[in-house]
Amino acid sequence: MRELPFLDLRALNQRHAAAYAAALERVLTSGRVLLGEETEAFEREFARYCGVRHCVGVGNGLDALHLVLRAWEIGAGDEVIVPSNTFIATWLAVSHAGARPVPVEPDPRTHNLDPARVEAAIGPRTRAIVAVHLYGRPAPMDALADIARRHGLKLLEDAAQAHGARWHGTRCGALGDAAAFSFYPGKNLGALGDGGAVTTDDPVLAARVSLLRNYGSPVKYRHEVQGFNSRLDELQAAFLRERLRALDADNAWRTSVARIYLQALRDVPGLVLPPADDTQARSSWHLFVVRASDRDGLARALEARGVATLVHYPTPPHRQVAYAALGLAAGALPLAERLATEVLSLPIGPTMTDDDAAQVAAAVHDVLATTA
Ligand SMILES: *Cc1c(COP(=O)(O)O)cnc(C)c1O
Numbered sequence: 198m199r200e201l202p203f204l205d206l207r208a209l210n211q212r213h214a215a216a217y218a219a220a221l222e223r224v225l226t227s228g229r230v231l232l233g234e235e236t237e238a239f240e241r242e243f244a245r246y247c248g249v250r251h252c253v254g255v256g257n258g259l260d261a262l263h264l265v266l267r268a269w270e271i272g273a274g275d276e277v278i279v280p281s282n283t284f285i286a287t288w289l290a291v292s293h294a295g296a297r298p299v300p301v302e303p304d305p306r307t308h309n310l311d312p313a314r315v316e317a318a319i320g321p322r323t324r325a326i327v328a329v330h331l332y333g334r335p336a337p338m339d340a341l342a343d344i345a346r347r348h349g350l351k352l353l354e355d356a357a358q359a360h361g362a363r364w365h366g367t368r369c370g371a372l373g374d375a376a377a378f379s380f381y382p383g384k385n386l387g388a389l390g391d392g393g394a395v396t397t398d399d400p401v402l403a404a405r406v407s408l409l410r411n412y413g414s415p416v417k418y419r420h421e422v423q424g425f426n427s428r429l430d431e432l433q434a435a436f437l438r439e440r441l442r443a444l445d446a447d448n449a450w451r452t453s454v455a456r457i458y459l460q461a462l463r464d465v466p467g468l469v470l471p472p473a474d475d476t477q478a479r480s481s482w483h484l485f486v487v488r489a490s491d492r493d494g495l496a497r498a499l500e501a502r503g504v505a506t507l508v509h510y511p512t513p514p515h516r517q518v519a520y521a522a523l524g525l526a527a528g529a530l531p532l533a534e535r536l537a538t539e540v541l542s543l544p545i546g547p548t549m550t551d552d553d554a555a556q557v558a559a560a561v562h563d564v565l566a567t568t569a
Contacts, residue, residue: 201544201553203505204383208548213439217389220435230431232411239434240394242441243378246361247370249396251403254429255410258357258379261393262290262327264427265375268405269325269351271296276322280310281513281533283329287355288514290377296324300515300525302532307472308332308486312340319344325351330359330369332471332509333385333483338364338372345374353377356396360386361448362481369481370396380429380437385451385481386444388433447547451482454545454554458485461558465565467491469539484509488539489565496541498564504557507542 236254244252255261272295279287281300291298301318304311308331326345328336345352354376359369370376380392395406413424459473469488474480489495496506513533515525543557
C-alpha cells in the first residue's frame with residue numbers, strides 16, 4: 198500500500214524547479230526585489246487571465262480582502278455579510294476594517310451562500326456581501342449580484358480557492374465589484390511563500406488598493422492615506438508567472454480526479470458527494486469535500502489505509518475563541534456547525550494520477566462498505 202499525501206507540494210515544486218531557478222536569476226540580475234517588473238508583469242498576466250482590467254498584487258489573501266473593504270471605506274458601524282462556513286480570514290478582513298461580520302448560512306448542497314438567506318440578513322447598516330467560492334465552486338453570483346444591485350451593496354468575491362473556476366463561462370475574479378485571491382502555497386495558484394492579489398474592472402478601486410498596499414504612498418515619502426505594508430514581492434511574482442502558465446492544465450487535472458471520485462463513489466451508502474460541474478458552475482476543484490456522519494471514524498480508517506485527509510474546517514468562525522465577543526453560542530448557526538462535524542477533504546492535486554484517485558476511492562469504499 199502506497200502512502201498518499203493530501204497534496205504533494207514537493208512533487209509540484211520539483212516539476213517547476215528549473216523555471217523557478219530561472220525566475221530567481223531574473224530577479225537577482227534585475228536588482229529589484231519589490232514593486233518591479235515581475236510584479237507588474239504578473240499583475241498584467243493575471244488580470245488578462247481573469248478577464249478584468251486591473252490586478253494589484255498584495256502580501257496575502259487576507260490583506261487582499263481587507264484592503265478592498267478599506268478602499269471602499271467600509272468600517273466602524275458598518276455590517277458586511279459573510280458565509281457562516283468559511284475560513285476565518287473572510288471574517289477577519291471585515292473585523293480588521295472595523296466593520297461587523299454578519300454570518301449567513303449556506304445552501305448545504307453547494308456549501309456556498311444561499312441568496313434567500315443573504316437577502317433576509319440585509320439591514321440598514323449592511324454595506325457589502327463577501328461571496329466565498331468555497332472549495333473552488335463558484336457561489337451563485339447572478340442572484341448575489343442582483344441582490345447587491347437592488348440594495349446598493351458592494352459585492353466582493355473571496356476567490357482564494359477559485360483561481361480559474363468559472364460561473365456561466367466567466368472566470369472567478371471577474372464576477373463581483375472586486376475579488377480577492379490568495380497565493381498561499383496550497384492554493385490552486387500557489388507561490389513559494391505568501392502572496393495575494395485584488396482583481397477588479399474599477400480603476401479607482403485599483404488605484405486605491407495600490408496606495409493602501411504601499412504605505413499610502415504614490416511616490417516615495419509622500420503619504421496620501423494611512424496605508425499598510427502589503428506588497429507581493431518580485432520573487433513570488435516571478436514564481437507565480439511560471440505557475441500561472443500551468444494553471445489551466447493543473448485545474449483540468451484536478452477536474453479529472455474529481456470526476457473519478459464522483460463516478461467511483463456515487464453509490465457509497467452514508468456518503469454525500471459534492472455537486473458535479475454543471476452548465477452554471479465549473480469548479481477549480483481546490484478541494485474535494487465529502488460528508489459523512491462518522492467523519493472522524495472515516496478519516497481514521499482512511500489514514501490506516503495510507504490515505505491522508507483534512508477537514509475544511511473543523512470549527513466555524515463564530516465558535517472560535519477569537520469571535521467569543523460576538524456572543525454566538527453553540528446552535529446559533531446550526532448548518533455551519535453541522536457541516537463542520539461532517540466534512541472531509543479527500544486528496545486532490547495536479548500531481549495525483551488516476552491510479553492514486555482510484556486507490557483513494559477504493560479505500561473509501563472499503564471503509565464504508567464494511568461499516569454500513
Ligand atoms: C486561503 C484563504 C484565505 C486567506 O488567504 P491567505 O493568503 O492565507 O491570507 C481567505 N479566504 C479563503 C476562503 C481562503 O481559503
